Amino acid sequence: MQVEVGTSVGYALKRAQTALHAALDAGLRELDLSVSQYSCLELLRQRPDLTNAELARGAFVTRQAMHQLLGGLRTAGLVAGTGEGRNERIALTPTGLERLERASVIAAAVEQRMLSSLTGDDRRRMHEHLIACVDALA
Amino acid sequence: MQVEVGTSVGYALKRAQTALHAALDAGLRELDLSVSQYSCLELLRQRPDLTNAELARGAFVTRQAMHQLLGGLRTAGLVAGTGEGRNERIALTPTGLERLERASVIAAAVEQRMLSSLTGDDRRRMHEHLIACVDALA
C-alpha cells in the first residue's frame, strides 16, 4: 500500500483549503473578522432570524461552537437577538450588515484570485465534484 | 455584492475538507493517530532522514509546529532521530513504519470513498485544479 502524497486528492484538498483560509484571514483582518465569523454573518444574511441551534446546523457545527461564535459577534455589536431564551432569533445589526458588505467584497476578491486560472466550466465542475465528495463521505 | 454560499467554490472546498478530515480522523482513531501525525509519517516515508526544519517546509508549517508534532511521534516511538543538534535526521522506526502501513490502508479507503462517484478523469482534473488554486493564492 503506497499513498503518494504528491498525487493524493485529499492532500491537494487540504493544501487548497489551508491556502484559502490563510488568504481570507489576511484579507479580513483589517475588518477585525475571523473567517468563521465572516461565514456566520454570511449565513445570517441569507437566513435571518434563526435560533442558535438552527444556525449551528446550518454551519455544520455544534450548538456550543455556534454559541461561542455568536458571543463574539454580539459583543462586537454585529448581531443581536430578539426574543427570550429558546425563542431568541438572531439577526444582523445595521453595523453587522455594513461590516459584512465590506467583508463580502474582500472574500469575493480572494475567491476570484483563487479561481483566476480556471474557466467558468472548470469552476462549475469543481464545485459539483466537491459537493459529490461531501455527499460520499456523509 | 452578494456572495451566495450555496454556489461558492470556497464554501464547498471548506465543507469537503472538513468532511474528509472528520472521516480520516474517525478512521485513524483506532490507531491512535491524528490526521496531522499520519501526514507527517507519510511525508517521512517518502523523504526519510530530513531535519526538523526540512520536514516543516515539506509540510508547509513552521518548524515550531513540526517540532511539537515530532515530539508526540517520538514519545509514541514511531519516529527517531540520528545525529545531534542541528544535524539530527528524523526517520520512521520499525514500529512507525508498521503503524503507517496500517494507516495508509485506512486513508486510501477513505479517499476512495470520497471519490467514489467520480471518474478517473474527474479525479485528475480535480487534483489539477486544486493545485492551480494553491498556486494562485501563493
Next chain:
DNA sequence: CTTATGTCAGTGAAACTGATATTG
C-alpha cells in the same frame, strides 16, 4: 557576522464533550 536551526514558552482560533437548567 550572519543565517538557519532547535527548542522553550505563550497565545489564539476553533472545534469538541460533558453537565445543567429550562422550556415548548
Next chain:
DNA sequence: CCAATATCAGTTACACTGACATAA
C-alpha cells in the same frame, strides 16, 4: 414526561509568534 435548547465549563489538537542559544 420528553426532547430540544441555551448556556457554562473544561479540554483538545493544531497552528501561530516571540525569544534565545547555538552551530554552520
